[in-house]
Structures are given as C-alpha cells and as structure tokens.
Amino acid sequence: MQGTVRIIGMDIHRVAAEVVALLNGEIVKLARVQMLRDKLEEFARKEFTHDDHVVIEATGNAATVAEVLSPYVDRIVIANPKQRCI
Secondary structure: OOOOOOEEEEEEOOOEEEEEEEEOOEEEEEEEEEOOHHHHHHHHHHHOOOOOEEEEEOOOOHHHHHHHHHHHOOEEEEEOOOOOOO
16 A cells, blocks of 8 residues: 555544544544554554554544654644634
8 A cells, every 4th residue: 555645534532542544535444443552553553654644633642642653654633623724
C-alpha cells in the first residue's frame, strides 16, 4: 500500500480507540485498539504507512496519542467536531 494516501479516523475513548479508514470511497473498520502506549505503537507499526493521514477526535488525551502515532504516519490532525469550519 506504499504510495497510497489513506485517511484514517480515530474515535478515542479512555479504554480503547475505534480506528477506521476511508478506502475507495468506503469507510472500513480497521481495529479497536487499547489505549495503552505499547498497544498503540504496535498497531501503528503494523497497520500504518508513512503516507497515511490520521484524524483524531479532540479529547483530553489526543495530543499524547498524536505524539505516539506521529513517527508512523505522514500527517495527524486533531479535530474538534463541535468547532465549525468556515
């Protein structure tokens, strides 16, 4: 999958994150990942490429998750669903 940009979405909760990808116009569930540093890193190493763009829901631990995942992807955006885009 190298060279193909994927858009990855992560819905973060205290215990786990739901991870989906936009592939060929369809949303595909990739995994449910425990919110532990080693589990996030293991998942990122296996599943992400340096071409992926990841969108993380703005929550209290979003910055930490972004820090853990950033070495494995091209771009990370922390998005606030309550904030309007103009």
